[in-house]
Amino acid sequence: MMGAARWALPRVPGIGFWKLCGSGTGVGFTPIPNTAVYAIIATWPDHETAQDQTQNAPIFRRYLSKALESWTIFLAPVSARGRWSGVNPFAPEGPEPEGPLAALTRATIRPVKALRFWQRVPDISTVIGSDTNVAFKIGIGEVPLLHQITFSIWPDSQSMADFARSSGPHARAIQAVRDGDWFREELYARFRILSDHGTWHGQSPLSKLDITT
Numbered sequence: 301m302m303g304a305a306r307w308a309l310p311r312v313p314g315i316g317f318w319k320l321c322g323s324g325t326g327v328g329f330t331p332i333p334n335t336a337v338y339a340i341i342a343t344w345p346d347h348e349t350a351q352d353q354t355q356n357a358p359i360f361r362r363y364l365s366k367a368l369e370s371w372t373i374f375l376a377p378v379s380a381r382g383r384w385s386g387v388n389p390f391a392p393e394g395p396e397p398e399g400p401l402a403a404l405t406r407a408t409i410r411p412v413k414a415l416r417f418w419q420r421v422p423d424i425s426t427v428i429g430s431d432t433n434v435a436f437k438i439g440i441g442e443v444p445l446l447h448q449i450t451f452s453i454w455p456d457s458q459s460m461a462d463f464a465r466s467s468g469p470h471a472r473a474i475q476a477v478r479d480g481d482w483f484r485e486e487l488y489a490r491f492r493i494l495s496d497h498g499t500w501h502g503q504s505p506l507s508k509l510d511i512t513t
Contacts (some may be wrong), residue, residue, distance in 0.1 A: 301362065301363065302305075302338055303341070303431050305320055305359055308314060308358070309340075309359060312359060312360075313348075313357070314353055316342065317342065317389035319342075320338070320339075320442070321440040322337075322339075322440065322441060323337040323338065323339065323440045324439075324441075331444065333444060334494060337438075339438070339440045343361070343389050343390070344356075347374055347376075347494050351374065352498070353425045354372050354429035355497065367500055369501075371496065371499055371505070372497045373402070373453075373493065373495075373496045374494040374495045375402055375491035375492065375493060376393045376491060377392050377393060377491050378394060378395060378396045378397070378491060378492050379489065380487065380488070380489040380490075381487070381488055381489075382488055384485070385483050388487065393492075396455045396492075397457075397458060398400070400435070400453065400455055400509045401454060401491060401492060402451065402452065402490070403450075403460060403489070404450070404490075405450045405489075406447075406448070407447075407483040407487075407488070408446060408484045408485040409446050409484070410483065410484050433459040433462075433463070434452055434453070435453040435499070436451075436455060436505035437451070438452075439451075439490065453493070453509070455476075456510055457490075493506065493509075
């Protein structure tokens with residue numbers, strides 16, 4: 301179904317940039333594929349179109365009919381820098397929120413650096429998994445081992461910054477990325493949370509946050 305979507309998604313009215321992604325085991329931060337969890341990232345002209353098409357377009361309805369569980373989150377970008385497949389697909393809209401926000405990082409790893417990158421990941425996964433501020437986190441990717449994406453939801457920008465800047469495996473990995481030029485392409489984006497639909501493990505991850513959806 302993921303392969304077939306490459307022909308169906310471009311025909312969905314209103315859809316812009318889109319990517320089909322697999323995930324790793326656990327919360328996704330491993331090189332071992334999880335064949336049960338997949339993700340679709342897409343841009344839309346507005347919130348209403350996104351809500352309508354992700355629930356009513358034939359390809360999305362087929363996914364919903366086959367899935368044991370499905371969760372969709374609707375976001376508005378507030379900052380974005382870098383490139384993804386040669387473009388920046390996220391046009392910032394308005395200021396960064398004072399409350400909950402989502403963060404997406406995406407990178408194409410240089411093949412000669414892949415082993416060093418994945419040696420760092422287990423320690424980072426342990427730290428982010430134990431951070432009580434993280435409302436949701438997952439690692440996904442377009443191409444196993446080389447095209448990687450992390451997506452996480454935080455109660456505010458300060459808690460996210462504290463995690464990113466504190467000493468530990470994440471900070472050391474970021475320094476290694478910069479010093480070793482590990483990535484051929486990278487993108488970093490933050491988003492305001494608009495709404496969601498469906499559940500993840502029986503509930504909305506946004507229920508952990510002080511947010512009205």
